[in-house]
Amino acid sequence: MRQWRRVANEAMQFSVSTAKFIALLHVTDSYLFSPILAHGSSMLPTFNFSGDVVLAERLSHRFGRVVPGDVVMVRAPDDPNMMVGKRVLGMEGDKVTFVDPASIRQYRKTTVVPKGHVWIQGDNTKESFDSRSYGPVPYGLIQGRAFFRVWPPNGFGFVDD
Amino acid sequence: MALRYLKNFLASEAFKNAGREVSDVVPRVVKYICCLQLTILTSSLSLCMLPTLGLAGNLCLAERISTRFDKLGVGDIVLLRSPELPRKIVTKRLVALEGQSVTYTVDPKNSDRSETVVVPKGHVWVEGDNVYESTDSRKFGPVPYGLLQGRVFWRIWPPKDFGSLAQSKGKDPVS
Numbered sequence: 001m002r003q004w005r006r007v008a009n010e011a012m013q014f015s016v017s018t019a020k021f022i023a024l025l026h027v028t029d030s031y032l033f034s035p036i037l038a039h040g041s042s043m044l045p046t047f048n049f050s051g052d053v054v055l056a057e058r059l060s061h062r063f064g065r066v067v068p069g070d071v072v073m074v075r076a077p078d079d080p081n082m083m084v085g086k087r088v089l090g091m092e093g094d095k096v097t098f099v100d101p102a103s104i105r106q107y108r109k110t111t112v113v114p115k116g117h118v119w120i121q122g123d124n125t126k127e128s129f130d131s132r133s134y135g136p137v138p139y140g141l142i143q144g145r146a147f148f149r150v151w152p153p154n155g156f157g158f159v160d161d
Numbered sequence: 162m163a164l165r166y167l168k169n170f171l172a173s174e175a176f177k178n179a180g181r182e183v184s185d186v187v188p189r190v191v192k193y194i195c196c197l198q199l200t201i202l203t204s205s206l207s208l209c210m211l212p213t214l215g216l217a218g219n220l221c222l223a224e225r226i227s228t229r230f231d232k233l234g235v236g237d238i239v240l241l242r243s244p245e246l247p248r249k250i251v252t253k254r255l256v257a258l259e260g261q262s263v264t265y266t267v268d269p270k271n272s273d274r275s276e277t278v279v280v281p282k283g284h285v286w287v288e289g290d291n292v293y294e295s296t297d298s299r300k301f302g303p304v305p306y307g308l309l310q311g312r313v314f315w316r317i318w319p320p321k322d323f324g325s326l327a328q329s330k331g332k333d334p335v336s
Contacts, residue, residue, distance in 0.1 A: 024191075064248070075307035078283040116245040140242035141307045 033057040034144065036073060038085050042122030042129065046071065046159070047085070053151035054085075054159065056144035066118070066142060067091070071159055073144040074120060077137050085146060086130050090119035092139075098132045101125075111136075118142070220318035221326065223311035233258075233285075238313040238326060241287060244301050250310060253287035253297050259306075265299050266292065278303075285309065 028034075039051040047054070056073045060066055068088050076082040090096040090113045097110045098121075113119050117136035122128025131137065149155045170176060223240050227233050235255055243249045257263045263286045264277045270293050280286050284303035289295025298304060316322050 075305070076283070077305040077307070078281070080283055080306035114245075116243065116247050138242070138244040138305065138308060139247035140244065141305055 031058055033147075035150065036083070036085070036144075036146070038146070041127045042124050043071070043085055043087075044124040044127075046087075046123045047149075048152070048155075052149055052155065054146045055148040055150060056146045058144045060145045061139075061142040066139075066145060068094070071146040072118075072120065072142050073146065074137060075141045075143055077134055077141065083143065084130075086120035086122050086128070088118050089121050089131075090136075092117055094119070096131075100132055102133060116140075221313050221316040223313045225311045227312040228309045233309070233312060235261075239287065240310040240313065241304060242308045242310060244304055244308065251296075252313065253289050253295070255285055256288045256298070257286040259284055261286075263298075267299060269293055283307075 033055050036054055036056050037051050038047040038054050060070070061072070066072060066088060068090060070088050071085060072088055073083050073085055076084050092113050092115045094113050095110055096113060096119045097108050099106050099108055113136045117138050119131045119136045121130045121132065125132075146159050148158055227237070228239070233239065233255055235257060237255045238252060239255050240250050240252055243251050257280050259280050259282050262277055262279045264275055265288070266273065266275045268274070278286075280303045284305050286298045286303050288297045288299065292299075313326055315325055
């Protein structure tokens with residue numbers, strides 16, 4: 001009987017510590033920074049095609065500190081379950097000149113980014129599905145800012161703006 | 162002279178005790194916050210104010226599980242981040258999901274003109290119940306689903322209105 005109680009006690013202690021650890025991980029992931037695997041070719045040459053592991057911090061966008069030049073993690077406007085990484089090129093009120101990749105005639109258009117929105121573009125403009133196609137996205141869709149690359153080792157360091 | 166006072170203060174017992182107390186409290190607060198995060202109650206519920214036609218506001222509970230698992234339906238009252246003011250959370254009613262078409266009066270105060278629009282993929286159409294005063298999708302267009310923060314499901318104040326918020330349109334006006 002005593003043996004059983006001791007075992008049960010230890011199991012309880014262990015599960016409580018595990019629960020606390022998971023809670024700590026969750027808080028860090030949602031509110032401090034989280035690692036993301038960036039793949040796809042839309043951000044070449046900044047991020048590799050085969051996948052870079054990047055740390056994205058979750059504080060700047062909550063305090064309104066996202067500026068043009070930042071690489072941000074954004075919930076895709078056409079698919080809420082997908083996150084995309086793009087660079088912010090314009091904030092609200094900025095004039096943006098771009099070429100719509102879907103248009104047959106490649107003429108340049110200029111728009112003003114509306115209030116509460118940002119203009120995002122991938123660095124590899126030939127292969128990026130971004131604001132040039134779906135327009136400016138609301139600032140509220142930004143989930144984080146990529147600031148540090150962890151993998152591959154030869155790219156270890158801060159993500160340049 | 163002032164430096165000597167500063168050094169004395171830093172070495173004093175009072176300061177050391179205060180420092181010890183702080184270093185005791187901080188990890189406990191951090192642990193408490195982490196435990197809170199684990200409880201579904203806190204990370205999925207939040208309080209919101211539902212203004213009722215400009216009279217005293219209501220206090221209600223909103224849950225975040227429906228939005229995360231795509232379980233919203235037409236007629237639900239939802240919380241969303243305003244597309245124009247990203248820091249502001251507004252309460253509106255879900256009128257149409259992606260792919261559905263919406264017919265709405267553009268400016269009910271001034272004219273009867275109505276327009277029909279199809280809600281694009283990944284977006285939803287939200288409207289306040291008080292169409293005359295509400296700034297909603299009729300003004301800022303369909304909103305991306307990613308801006309939805311939660312679904313209002315229970316009213317807790319005033320006490321006479323305590324209870325679940327039914328899905329019927331117009332019964333609980335949201336401005």
